[in-house]
Amino acid sequence: MNRKNTKIKVLVLCTGNSIRSQMAEGFLKKYRKSWHIESAGTFPVGLNPLTITVMAESGIDISKNSSKNVARFISSSFDFVITVCDNARESCPVFLGDAMTRYIHWSLEDPSAAAGSYEKRLDSFRKTRDLIDEKIEEFLKNYG
Numbered sequence: 001m002n003r004k005n006t007k008i009k010v011l012v013l014c015t016g017n018s019i020r021s022q023m024a025e026g027f028l029k030k031y032r033k034s035w036h037i038e039s040a041g042t043f044p045v046g047l048n049p050l051t052i053t054v055m056a057e058s059g060i061d062i063s064k065n066s067s068k069n070v071a072r073f074i075s076s077s078f079d080f081v082i083t084v085c086d087n088a089r090e091s092c093p094v095f096l097g098d099a100m101t102r103y104i105h106w107s108l109e110d111p112s113a114a115a116g117s118y119e120k121r122l123d124s125f126r127k128t129r130d131l132i133d134e135k136i137e138e139f140l141k142n143y144g
Contacts, residue, residue: 008144009036010080017041017067018048020084020108023129026060027136032144040070048112054125058133077101080143084108084132102143106135 010028014021017040025039044067055062082104108131114124 007034007036008032008080009076009078010038010082011070011073011076011078012037012039012082012084013042013070014039014084015042016045017069018045019051019111019125020128020132022047022051022062022065022067023055023132024082024084024136025065026055026062027058027133030060031136031140035144038068038073039065040068040073042070044069048125050111050122050125054122054129057126058129080104082106082139085110104139106132108132108135 012021012024012028021039021041025037028035028037046067047062047065052063078101080102084106086107108128111121111124111128114121
């Protein structure tokens with residue numbers, strides 16, 4: 001874990017790499033600029049515009065991010081792989097150097113499932129964003 005003179009590497013994994021994993025990547029990059037942070041999806045679907053909106057409210061610009069397939073990272077090694085949805089946890093691949101990888105799982109609801117007005121959906125994204133921010137802060141207290 002504490003490999004001297006190397007960056008901590010983190011992969012945040014979700015199903016679509018559209019919302020939750022993108023939010024977590026954004027917060028991790030904000031709080032740990034020296035770390036190597038990536039996010040990916042088991043079935044990437046593109047960045048959700050509401051994700052960009054609520055992250056911008058927190059001062060984090062993810063508008064240039066894109067959804068990436070986890071297959072892109074299969075031969076990479078990571079210190080941490082954080083799954084942020086149950087589907088991703090169930091289909092999480094094994095990564096190079098897997099014996100050193102710590103797997104962490106957060107079962108977070110998908111805010112895109114929220115129905116109702118634009119404002120209600122936006123509020124659901126905000127709640128998810130705030131919960132992820134709390135989870136990231138807790139993670140960093142424990143590991144970095």
